[in-house]
Amino acid sequence: MKISSRRVDTATILDVSGNIDMSNSPEVRKVLLREIRENGVVVVNLTRVGYIDSSGVASLVEGLKASRESGSRLVLFGLSDSAREVLKISRLLNLFEIYNNEMEAIKS
Amino acid sequence: MKTFAAKQARDVKRSPKLSRIFLLRIELPSDPKLLGVIRGALEPLADSLEFSPEHCRAITRAVDEAVSNIMRHSYKGRPDQPIEICCNRLQRRANGHTQQGVEIQLVDCGPAVDTTKIQARPLDEIRPGGLGLHIIRESMDTVQYRRTGRLNRLRLVKYVRSSEDIYGSSKEKEL
Numbered sequence: 311m312k313i314s315s316r317r318v319d320t321a322t323i324l325d326v327s328g329n330i331d332m333s334n335s336p337e338v339r340k341v342l343l344r345e346i347r348e349n350g351v352v353v354v355n356l357t358r359v360g361y362i363d364s365s366g367v368a369s370l371v372e373g374l375k376a377s378r379e380s381g382s383r384l385v386l387f388g389l390s391d392s393a394r395e396v397l398k399i400s401r402l403l404n405l406f407e408i409y410n411n412e413m414e415a416i417k418s
Numbered sequence: 419m420k421t422f423a424a425k426q427a428r429d430v431k432r433s434p435k436l437s438r439i440f441l442l443r444i445e446l447p448s449d450p451k452l453l454g455v456i457r458g459a460l461e462p463l464a465d466s467l468e469f470s471p472e473h474c475r476a477i478t479r480a481v482d483e484a485v486s487n488i489m490r491h492s493y494k495g496r497p498d499q500p501i502e503i504c505c506n507r508l509q510r511r512a513n514g515h516t517q518q519g520v521e522i523q524l525v526d527c528g529p530a531v532d533t534t535k536i537q538a539r540p541l542d543e544i545r546p547g548g549l550g551l552h553i554i555r556e557s558m559d560t561v562q563y564r565r566t567g568r569l570n571r572l573r574l575v576k577y578v579r580s581s582e583d584i585y586g587s588s589k590e591k592e593l
Binding site for chain 2: 329331332333361363364365367368391392395396399400
């Protein structure tokens with residue numbers, strides 16, 4: 311799993327590639343919380359993420375809570391079928407701002 | 419003179435672990451870095467049994483979450499403890515139909531699981547953690563835990579045709 315960040319306008323885009331499971335979700339959580347704390351609006355690009363397990367979902371939920379507490383936003387785009395399914399099973403799908411692509415996510 | 423093949427056959431007969439032919443059998447240490455290997459084996463296996471892509475992902479997700487639970491809770495994060503995963507075909511007759519399915523047994527040597535303390539968390543709470551068991555239950559038709567000797571055994575079953583099609587929402591869940 312690889313994770314990198316870039317700035318587009320006022321948002322920070324986090325590009326994640328690979329699968330997110332308990333072997334690397336602590337790293338996702340750490341980067342996500344740091345970016346939310348330092349940069350406000352964070353957009354997570356999941357286009358290259360095939361699989362997210364419950365620990366990855368937990369990291370996203372922590373990010374969402376942190377963004378709400380700090381008055382910023384956490385936005386997701388490019389979810390795979392598997393990622394969408396795990397959020398749906400966890401009844402979290404409607405909790406997140408989710409878009410199909412980067413342009414939609416940034417314009418939102 | 420006995421041939422090498424004959425010797426091999428004799429050794430196979432003697433080996434208790436090889437006395438049964440499994441559809442797939444994996445032994446691996448409890449290292450989270452190997453979770454991808456399990457997923458990489460399970461999804462094509464489910465596909466070969468003619469599960470739909472959605473159900474292939476569900477089976478893979480359930481096994482991944484179950485193994486993660488073993489690594490996290492049973493072995494407390496130790497990466498060198500044994501985990502065994504055995505998969506077999508199974509079928510059942512229901513309402514005149516034969517349903518094909520897969521049975522997956524996960525075995526570990528951790529302490530006995532106190533099933534009274536295991537609960538999936540309420541989903542109306544927005545907080546991280548506690549989702550694994552809920553995901554396993556939602557993904558499979560049967561989830562059963564039992565302790566035999568010093569081993570924890572988790573049995574997961576899913577049928578190619580969802581049990582909901584025939585039995586409504588009835589599912590066999592003990593854990």
